[in-house]
Structure formats: C-alpha cells, structure tokens
Amino acid sequence: MTPTSSTVRAAKPVARRAKIPDPELRELLAHLGRLLAHEYVALLAQSRLAESAEKEQAR
Amino acid sequence: MPPLTLTQSARALGVPPHKLIHLCEKRVVVPEVREARGRGSSREFSKRNLFEFAIALEMRRLELPVSYVQAVLRVFRAFEDEAKALLGTFALPDSLLVADAPRLSLVILDGERLYFSLTRDGEPPRVFGGVNIRHPRARGRARQHQSLGRLRPDQAEQALRAARTRTEVDLSRIAQDLGDRLPPP
DSSP states (O other): OOOOTTTSOOOOOOOOOOOOSOHHHHHHHHHHHHHHHHHHHHHHHHHHHHHHHHHHHHO | OOOEEHHHHHHHHTSOHHHHHHHHHTTSSOOSSBOOOSTTOOOEEOHHHHHHHHHHHHHHHTTOOHHHHHHHHHHHHHHHHHHHHHHSOOOTTGGGGSTTOOEEEEEEETTTEEEEEEEOTTSOOEEEEEEEOOOTTOOGGGOOOOOOSEEOHHHHHHHHHHOSOEEEEEHHHHHHHHHHHSOOO
16 A cells, blocks of 8 residues: 555654743744844944954055 | 764763753753664754853853743844844854954843843943743733833943842853863864
C-alpha cells in the first residue's frame, strides 16, 4: 500500500524554547527587541559616519 | 567556532554542568546544534547558546527568576533578527563587539520593570522599555504593562531616580568576557 500523509510517521519535533505564557508580554518583548535593534543600528551608523568624517578631516 | 559539548560549555563558562542542564531542561536555552536524544547522544551548543547561558547564569546569580531570563532572551532574539534584517549580517554575541558598537545593558527596576540601555562614550544612555515582567503567578490587572518606547532623558532619569532598587547587567561586557574565554576559531 502506498503510504499516504496519514500513514507517514511524523518526525520527532525539535525541542523548542518554553513559551512565555502571556501573549501580550511576548509581543511587547519582541517589539522591544525590534526597537532596540533600530536604535542600535542607527547609533552604529552615526559612530561610523563620525569616524569617517574625522579621517577625512585629518587628511 | 565548532560546536561545544555540555562539558566544554560548562568549562568555558566556569560553572558545573548541572547549571546548564537545568537551563536546558527548563527550555530557557535550547541547543542550536544538537539536542540530547537519549543514550549515546549529547547536547551540542553554538556560540549564541553560550551567550544565552552566560546571560542566564548572570541573571540567576542575581536570583532573578527564570521567567525574567526568558523575557530577556526573547528580546534578544527579536533584536538579533531585526538587526540582521537591517544590516544584512548580525550575529550574537560577536556583533556586539565590533568597533564603535554602543554598549548594551539590561536594567531591572524595583525587581519588575525591564529596560535596556544603549550607551556610547561621552553620551548619556538611551533607555528603552518599561515592560512589567512580574512573576507569572500575577494575573489580570495585577500585571500592567507600561507603554514601550525610547524614554526621553528626563523620563529615564525620573524612572531611575524613583526606583527603590536597580539591577543592571552589562550585556556587552558579558559578550566580551565570553569572547575572551572561548578558544579562537
């Protein structure tokens, strides 16, 4: 008999991190992470621009 | 960096293996390389996992609940994903240590409000957050999430001054120390 999707044995699930039970909290934390990333990247870019400007001036 | 076994990870972090096993069994840290699957197989961890362990161990050393560790690591995952999307390449912990990178710290006020701060030399810190992460047993109106976002300098100062207790964890320092302890690639 040709195996169908219902007869194919499901693979053992990969271990997952424990879920934070409060969905609102989960979303808030994810939002905070994204916000942090945007600010981090902006600050990094500013530092690098400032450094380039200094090097350019030094020439 | 090649994956590390539990023993190697524990040695690199300077802790007994059972502390890492506890964090794995609570599913706070999930091995990215290989999970244990019974006899003959053992967990293997990535450098990111070691960074997660290092943060978790530091927070547990301060007797912060496991739920707080989960919250911080949740923020970090979103942070890494978004930074990668913005920059094209970004991976914790190494990307925190590039030249000119701002210093990243975790601040918990009065044992329940979570903030992150970004600092560059010679500048006041930029503070984000205000997420109330009280113990999960608190339900309903007992848990009130304050609005999120970057705090104005006066708001940040007010929040810090009004707090009775302040717990600060230098996440960039943890990344630096981990880099110093791990063997070079």
